[in-house]
Amino acid sequence: xxxxxxxxxxxxxxxxxxxxxxxxxxxxxxxxxxxxxxxxxxxxxxxxxxxxxxxxxxxxxxxxxxxxxxxxxxxxxxxxxxxxxxxxxxxxxxxxxxxxxxxxxxxxxxxxxx
Amino acid sequence: xxxxxxxxxxxxxxxxxxxxxxxxxxxxxxxxxxxxxxxxxxxxxxxxxxxxxxxxxxxxxxxxxxxxxxxxxxxxxxxxxxxxxxxxxxxxxxxxxxxxxxxxxxxxxxxxxx
Numbered sequence: 519x520x521x522x523x524x525x526x527x528x529x530x531x532x533x534x535x536x537x538x539x540x541x542x543x544x545x546x547x548x549x550x551x552x553x554x555x556x557x558x559x560x561x562x563x564x565x566x567x568x569x570x571x572x573x574x575x576x577x578x579x580x581x582x583x584x585x586x587x588x589x590x591x592x593x594x595x596x597x598x599x600x601x602x603x604x605x606x607x608x609x610x611x612x613x614x615x616x617x618x619x620x621x622x623x624x625x626x627x628x629x630x631x632x
Numbered sequence: 633x634x635x636x637x638x639x640x641x642x643x644x645x646x647x648x649x650x651x652x653x654x655x656x657x658x659x660x661x662x663x664x665x666x667x668x669x670x671x672x673x674x675x676x677x678x679x680x681x682x683x684x685x686x687x688x689x690x691x692x693x694x695x696x697x698x699x700x701x702x703x704x705x706x707x708x709x710x711x712x713x714x715x716x717x718x719x720x721x722x723x724x725x726x727x728x729x730x731x732x733x734x735x736x737x738x739x740x741x742x743x744x745x746x
Contacts, residue, residue: 552744568701569710576694580685583693583718587682590720596683599721603745604697606704607713610741622745627724630666631717631736631746 524560524616537592542578543585545621554624555593555600559585566615568606586621595623601631638674638730656692657699659735668738669707669714673699680729682720700735709737715745 526532527546534546537557548556559582565571571579583602590600600623605612611632640646641660648660651671662670673696679685685693697716704714714737719726725746 568697568716569704571694571697571701573698576698577690579694579697580690580692583682583685584687584690587685590683595721595723597721599719599723599726600682601724601745602682602718602720604716605713605741606716607709607711609709609713609737609739610715611743612713620745623723625723627719627746629725629746631734632715632741632743 522564522616523614524558524618525564528560528562538585538589543582545585545589548620553622553627555595555622557589557621559589559619559621560616565617567612567617568604571617582619586619589621590623593623599623599627601627603631636678636730637728638672638732639678642674642676652699652703657696659699659703662734667736667741669709669736671703671735673703673733673735674730679731681726681731682718685731696733700733703735704737707737713737713741715741717745 527534528544536546538545545557545559548558561578586602603620641648642658650660652659659671659673662672675692700716717734
């Protein structure tokens with residue numbers, strides 16, 4: 519998707535503060551952080567939202583959480599805790615239609631979650 | 633885990649308002665809903681938190697999101713939107729140490745997510 523912001527970030531056509539990357543998944547700092555640690559974890563594959571995931575994407579979605587776990591550990595959040603969020607569609611405030619997992623930690627999170 | 637609330641719910645030793653079930657995954661209504669639709673999606677497998685997921689759990693985690701997508705569609709949330717959340721540990725307010733995916737929809741969700 520040539521006009522997708524997160525495709526461009528994955529391809530490094532747009533710069534970001536990268537904290538993890540492999541051939542399938544990248545993690546980078548949210549430019550409008552809502553917690554001391556606020557990262558976005560994205561796949562290279564352009565999937566618009568959770569509404570659009572398919573059977574074949576199961577492992578990829580699961581891998582995004584393995585990466586979240588790994589980054590949380592590196593950032594010292596494993597013990598204190600962290601919240602991971604996918605927003606889907608308008609009511610959830612999804613801003614970019616390329617799936618991205620928000621990882622927030624480093625402060626006490628309240629409930630409800632927005 | 634004989635003393636785990638969500639293991640007992642999966643085995644129907646404790647009743648819940650079930651909205652989906654198969655041999656691996658169940659979804660039921662949160663008893664303290666924070667949105668018009670607020671469901672919990674759990675695996676049968678006892679995994680304490682996202683800190684404890686392993687390579688072998690990738691497909692299971694991915695399947696939880698396929699179920700979330702399916703339920704969101706059935707509940708009429710696909711178009712309006714919904715938020716999906718895993719809380720891990722104390723800062724995130726994780727209350728039961730058996731992974732559960734919160735699915736919230738039916739209202740506008742604010743940002744930050746708690």
